[in-house]
Amino acid sequence: MASSELSLILNNANANLYPEPQPHLSMINFNSNTMAGSWDQVNPQMWTRQNVLEWIGFHVEESRFDASLLNMNYCNMDGLTLCATSKETLMGMFGQRFGGRLHQNLESLKARYANDLSENTVLSESELDILENILHDSFPFMHGPNLGPLLETVVVQSSIPTDNSETKYSYFDEYTNQLTPESDHGYDSLTESFQSSHAGSFLNPSSPESSSSSSDSDPENSEIPFSISSKITVKQEPGKNQKRGRGRPPKPRDNEGYEHFIQSKKSKHAPRGTHLWEFIRDILIHPEQNQGLMKWEDRRDGVFKFLKSEAVAQLWGQKKKNSSMTYEKLSRAMRYYYKREILERVDGRRLVYKFGKNSTGWRVEETGY
DNA sequence: AATCCGTTTCCTGTTT
DNA sequence: CAAACAGGAAACGGAT
Numbered sequence: 001m002a003s004s005e006l007s008l009i010l011n012n013a014n015a016n017l018y019p020e021p022q023p024h025l026s027m028i029n030f031n032s033n034t035m036a037g038s039w040d041q042v043n044p045q046m047w048t049r050q051n052v053l054e055w056i057g058f059h060v061e062e063s064r065f066d067a068s069l070l071n072m073n074y075c076n077m078d079g080l081t082l083c084a085t086s087k088e089t090l091m092g093m094f095g096q097r098f099g100g101r102l103h104q105n106l107e108s109l110k111a112r113y114a115n116d117l118s119e120n121t122v123l124s125e126s127e128l129d130i131l132e133n134i135l136h137d138s139f140p141f142m143h144g145p146n147l148g149p150l151l152e153t154v155v156v157q158s159s160i161p162t163d164n165s166e167t168k169y170s171y172f173d174e175y176t177n178q179l180t181p182e183s184d185h186g187y188d189s190l191t192e193s194f195q196s197s198h199a200g201s202f203l204n205p206s207s208p209e210s211s212s213s214s215s216d217s218d219p220e221n222s223e224i225p226f227s228i229s230s231k232i233t234v235k236q237e238p239g240k241n242q243k244r245g246r247g248r249p250p251k252p253r254d255n256e257g258y259e260h261f262i263q264s265k266k267s268k269h270a271p272r273g274t275h276l277w278e279f280i281r282d283i284l285i286h287p288e289q290n291q292g293l294m295k296w297e298d299r300r301d302g303v304f305k306f307l308k309s310e311a312v313a314q315l316w317g318q319k320k321k322n323s324s325m326t327y328e329k330l331s332r333a334m335r336y337y338y339k340r341e342i343l344e345r346v347d348g349r350r351l352v353y354k355f356g357k358n359s360t361g362w363r364v365e366e367t368g369y
Numbered sequence: 370a371a372t373c374c375g376t377t378t379c380c381t382g383t384t385t
Numbered sequence: 386c387a388a389a390c391a392g393g394a395a396a397c398g399g400a401t
Contacts, residue, residue, distance in 0.1 A: 276375085276376075320376090322377080324377095324378090325377085328378095329376090329377060329378065329379090332376085332377075332378080332379095333375080333376055336375080336376075348384095348385080
């Protein structure tokens, strides 16, 4: 291949995949390992505040949403409260897109546990009254008609089966071509220009935590607008079907979840740029951008192939500011992934690899296509 | 300062 | 024969 052609490919691919560094992003890392957290194993109605935070964080990561625009007050609620929140309200709190996305995902999670719940989640009249009052308190900006659906969410939706096909990941459609699904290290990608143009206005207009990096973000003083589960309990047969994690829940201590929400990016594994496997994944899931560098061999199984191995290596090197990167060296790093089960071996097929169980963000269900 | 992690570099040998 | 694959060993650079 002529070197000019190669450099053209590299420049285009890099420009497409990684357009502009975006310093304001990635201020928050909700979960450095980016897999769904423990919330994924638990009925949303049983989520602790921590679970809710992790869940929001997961979606922030996954959609590469600019977390600094979140109003943290809106994130401080438990699962029951969350489940009681209507789509409209979520959109009001988190914006049309992100709120809608959260809602969609919440619906499918609720549906997943609908059967368990239908027999247990019955609120008494008095509980309903209390709930209604709480909801009024929690959403003072909402009036009459909005609360009806909110209540219905708690009482009715938990028993709705998975029939609302429209909700199933359909939110991905509008993101599909722009989003890099979750990634634990917030490196720049083509999603970011998208981010900045969509994350705007709705959130955080008055949030005290918004951008101030200084001393004012004091979680102790932040308001906690929602708390239902602390005042109301869902009726359950004692000891029956209590779908919650084993043992003692992670030490919560009010507002610590909030703290964690803010801090985790700083404290845990800070961003170190992308990992190789994420880089590869992102090439694959943006086929329109990848200049024929790689292709899926089996999309569902996560099997893929290098078409231009040296070009990919150059691109990787370019990203790491290492002009001497070669496929030979890159492939050594790939082979290290076998042990960690980020990749699986594919025997007898040259330049073919397969994503393993410890990789995320490449599946159809995750990317939406 | 020490250590850990995820590579990067180099190398020898094997397979396709 | 060339290109890939396999992995050991050691070095490296960033982060904790």
